[in-house]
Amino acid sequence: MAARNKVEKINTSVDTDYISHTSIEQLPDFCLDRIFQNFSIYDRIRIERVCKRWQHVSKDSWYTVTKLDSILPHIENIGRVERSLTTDRYILRQVLNRCGKYLLSLDLRKEEESRRYGEVTVPVIISETCQKLQVLNLSCYVIEVKSFLRMIPVCENLTKILFALLGDAQDCEDAIIKLLRKTRKMKHFWTHYAVVHFDSFPDSIEEFRLDGCTIKSSPNPTNFDNLHTLVLRKPKNFNDTSLEIISGMSNLKSLKLSFIRSHSQVTSNGMKHLSNLKNLQKLDIRGNRQSFTDEVMKEIAGNCKQIVFLNISHNHLTERGISELSKLKELRYLTMRNLTGVRGENLWRLSTLEILNCSYCYDIKTENLCTLVERSVDLKKIVCLGCNINDNLLEVAADATARRGNETVLNICFDFTMSPEKIAEIVNRSPKLRIYGYNIALEIKHESENCDGRFKDDDWYDSMSMEYDMTDVDTDDATDIENDAESDDEDLLMSVANESEYEDESENVEISENEDLSENEIESEE
Incomplete structure (x- = not known):
């Protein structure tokens, strides 16, 4: 026993002695380099204040940063002081001065909680520090056109850009043309409230996303053989000729053409041009009450056989x-909200349907939804908020899903009144049925614990989000539920942009040309 205690005492003393003489200062520079690379972007700036050696090693460790999403640590409940750093251009300059020459992708959309109007500093910083960028996301800023022009010389390698401009319409138009002449490798282009020439884009373009833009084109534009995605929301200067030009983009797979203005010159005959898009897989045509008719739907359904996702909300069908x-034998996702007069008599014919959103179709009948549930064994989700249906749908769904030979679970989201006890009784009749409803989820959580976990808040919000499990499928915004297709937020946006209160407050902050800490500061930190 004495010998054992002696051995343990010796081992303890050895470990303690080893630890007492070990320091991080004994690590070679390449070890510190690897350690610093695991820190957050913000912390890598802070550790430079420790000592001169750490400052030198840290600055040389940024060569691995080729993609930058945020300069703040990814932590929850960030305090007010730290959150203010998201608007601190001085910090952004320090980060880009260190890793800008290595960056291939810069995404600053997380730096702001809302768009900053009249931004001039960020493009200047980018133009001075980033030379190899291929992806640039500035969608959280509305940039002064003069500042944007300073950034164009470093955009030669860009393949993807997201931005918005503020300034005279002609100046913005010229700036976009200059950008596109500089970037001949452009594949993905997103902007809003600008004048865009289709003829200015290179043949390499694969994706357009234009929000509230004025569209211009020559009578015989290029067909964009590589273009697979086109998003036009609230387009201006849009007419039947524009639709004819789009119909020539034969390789288009995804088209969103929503909320065309009521005063535009688009007719139902012009809409029929879309039926020439034989390779179309996703079509979002919501909010075109005056031009999207039954005849147009007939033409598209008869020719565009590959459509998988379809949104026909806010139309007169x-x-x-x-x-x-x-x-449409490949149709799996159908959104048809706010279709007045539609009773759903033919929904049962959609044998391949997996997800249906028929919210605010006030005339839809319970019995028609019941027939759909009974005949569609692959149906996964039904969202019927704001519909005049009753609990018979849930009763039928319980029996139908219990008989299913596959493992597909049916989720039903509704907002009619029903007791939690009744909901629990129906759900427990079928393991392949889940039911969600306003207030019901919260009541079940407090009053019933025997529902096999089907009323968890996570499930409730998953149901409400209507994620279609499909790449690049835009879900409906919450505002679109209540707003009419004629709603127009452009005037609000532009009026806000012109107000002086949105001037960049950070312009009063001096940006030091030499971001390095002085020797006195380092010594004081030590």
Whole structure:
């Protein structure tokens, strides 16, 4: 026993002695380099204040940073002082001075909680520090056009850019043309409230996303053989000729053409041009009440056989138009909100349907949804908020899903009144049925614990988010539920942009040309 205690005492003393003489200062520079690379971007700036050696090693360790999403640590409940750093251009300059020459992708959309209007500093910083950028996301800023022009010389290698400009319409138009002449490798282009020439884009373009833009084109533009995605929301200067030009983009797979203005010159005959897009897989045509009719739906359904996702919300369609959807044998996702007069008599014909959102279709009948549930064994989700349906849908769904030979679970989201006890009884009749409803989820959470975990808040929000499990599928914004297709937020945006209160407050902050800490500061930190 004495010998054992002696051995343990010796081992303890050895470990203690080893630890007492070990210091991080004994690590070679390459070890510190690897350690610093695991720190957050913000902390890598802070550790330079420790000593001169750490400052030198830290500055040389940024060669691995080729993609930058945020300069703040990814932590929850960031305090008010730290959150203010997201608008500190001095910190951004320090970061880009260290890693800008290595950056290939810069995404600053997380730096702001809302768009900053009249931004002039950020593009200047980018132009001085980043020379190899291929991806640039400035969608959280509305940039002064003069500042944007200073950034164009470093955009030669860009393949993807997201931005918005503030200034005279002609100046903004010229700036975009200069950008596109400089970037001949452009593949993904997103902007809003600008004048855009289709003829200015290179043949390499694969994706357009234009929000509230004025579209211009020559009579015989290029067909953009590589273009697969086109998003036009609230387009200006749009007419039947524009639709004819789009119909020539034969390789287009995803098209969003939503909320065309009521005073535009788009007719139903012009809409029929879209039926020439034989390779179309996703079509979002919501909010075109005056031009998207049953006849247009017939033409598209008869020719665009590959459509998988379809959004026809806020349009003047009738049962005749809905019946044409049965021709789409690949259709799996259907959103048809706010279709007045549609009763759903032909929904049962959609045998391949997996997700249906028929919210605010006030005339839809319970019995028609019941027939759909009974016949569609692959149906995964039904969202019927704001519909005049009753609990018979849930009863039928419980029996139908219990008989399913596959493992597909049906989720139903509703907002009609029903007791938690009744909901629990129906759910427990079928392991392949989950039910969500306003207030019901919260009541079940407090009053019933025997629902096999089907009323968790996470499930509730997953149901409400309507994620379609499909790449690049835009879900409906919450505002679109209540707003009419004629709603227009452009005037609000532009009026706000012109107010002086949105001037960049950070312009009063001096940006030091030499961001390095002085020797006195380092010594004081030591």
